[in-house]
Amino acid sequence: MTLYLLRRLGSLLVLLLVMTAIVYGIFYAIPADPAVLVCGKGCDGGRLASIHHELGLDQPITAQYWHFLEGLIVGRDYSSGPDVSHCAAPCLGYSFQTDLPVLSLIAQRLPVSLSLTTGALVLWTVTGVALGLVSALRERRLTDRLVTVFVLGGLGTPVFVSGLLLLMVFCGWLKWLDFPVYVPLTEDPVGWARNLILPWLTLTILQSAIFTRLTRTGMLETLSEDHIRTFRAYGLPERRVIGRHALRGALTPLISINAVEFGAVLVNAMLTETLFGLPGIGQLIVQSSNNVDLPVVAGLTLTAGLAVVLANTAADLLYAAVDRRVVLT
């Protein structure tokens, strides 16, 4: 167990190093100059050079990357003119565009993305498991076929199409809801939820299709196993066989699926945020990529990578806790 965690930590560090190095490498290889964007209209050579110096772009890429790592571990000092500001570790640097610390930019937008994904996570787990269960218990009957149609439709519909269709129906046609505007949970819980209904549904349609399919397959597989037959032979009520024993076997793999799917969820959340104009992480990455805002992109990649690895580790640990047969090595 300790060995497992140590090994995980080791590969995490290597992974994050590689990822950030790639981001720096990509930006270095590309001829776009972030200073030109910062400089704006009516830019002259002298001003451009001083911006280069301010942003540290006049240094070789290895030095820039080294400063980035240094900031991450021990923090670093930034000087703009006479003022020196210290950015404490873990320092992700300052945005080229807005001069705000990257960490606070991310922290600002995190609640939006978290609101979107956690709410949807609850919805899609519940819907997915329920539909999968119904479908497995009514195998090859009408309900099962209808659920299968839902699964195929859900899997095949990109979020930016399902979201637009939902908008069309609920905002445009039925006029039940307004176009979503993000309201913080702490300010107005009801408004928060009302505005997030459509984004939640959008993510749920896709993700619950995945869950439905997995629950159905898992359930059918478990139900055909020997121990279930034995329980039935003993005369255990069907409700108990399914609720207590079969469901457990069928649902355990779902834990790790949520982790494996984490990357895909991030991407779909990003698209959903863009569609509904929610000011989350997804919007930030699209904006900063378009502005060649290297510190923000590097910081976001780092954070996303960290989140993916942490999610996977958490899933492994949880899985081992639920299923005692699994030994982590």
Added chain:
Amino acid sequence: MTELVAEIGDPGAAVSGSPARARQVLRRLRSDRPAMAGLVVTTVLILAAVLAPLLAALEGQDTTTFHTQLLDSARGGVPRGALGGLGAEHWLGVEPTTGRDLFARALYGARISFTVAFGTLVVQLLLGVAIGLAAGFGGRWVDATLGRLIDLAISFPQLMFAIALLAIVPQSFPRPVLLMLVIGLFNWGGTARLTRGQVLSLKSRDYVAAARLSGASPARIALREILPGALPQVLTYAAILLPANMVSEAGLSFLGVGVHPPTSSWGQMLSTATTWFRADPMYVLVPGLSLLTAVLAFTLFADGLRAALDPKASLRGGR
């Protein structure tokens, strides 16, 4: 990570060189009605994309001409008439604010969508098969290193990298080619994992041992003995990547880093449509339903192919 995501399919099932097995697979596929429906729709769509210039000429429209006289400037440039200006002149209506013909733009969008999807598939297969082959055939260390790389490639939110890359590559680089490279570069993990599984199972077969004993070089064994055995299964599963690639392309274009205007793409149309869903629902429906139909048809056919080879792995039912 505990290996929970089972290897897709039964690697052994693929020793499919035999004509009898191929016939059996074909027979199963032919009796699969949803799959055949998918095949028909797919064929029609591909034909329509190939013949796009001809079809647009038949309609008498093109993708770039503005028809502002068809728009209601009092309502912010919404097409006049019901259903977004749909009629004998413009078979699917016109775009708001510009009045460009939607039928023609959707057709040319199909071209981009399919070209990128197939091109990406080539990149994915080259990368995935090469890496999978190396992992399955190389020694313990090669396998361990590549295995982790494959895990990473599968679980990583590639689109983030893709956006950063696409945003900064100069505009002069041909965009569809760039999309193929970028999407392919970040989405080869599944193919690699499958190839590796196939190679591992084929490696221990008698005929491979025989080849080894007769003095064949490792490269020869990998390329001439193992690869042909693994390929049918890999190609079948790869078919399901096509609809996924179409969604990726549409997604990137939706985010504004895909093909550039005036080239039309479904994703890009959908992205402009976000502001028009109230005033002009047709503008959402045309690209939206085009994409949905294409993805669904491709998925049904690919899934049928997969089901015919290995019923367990189907998306629809099966156990």
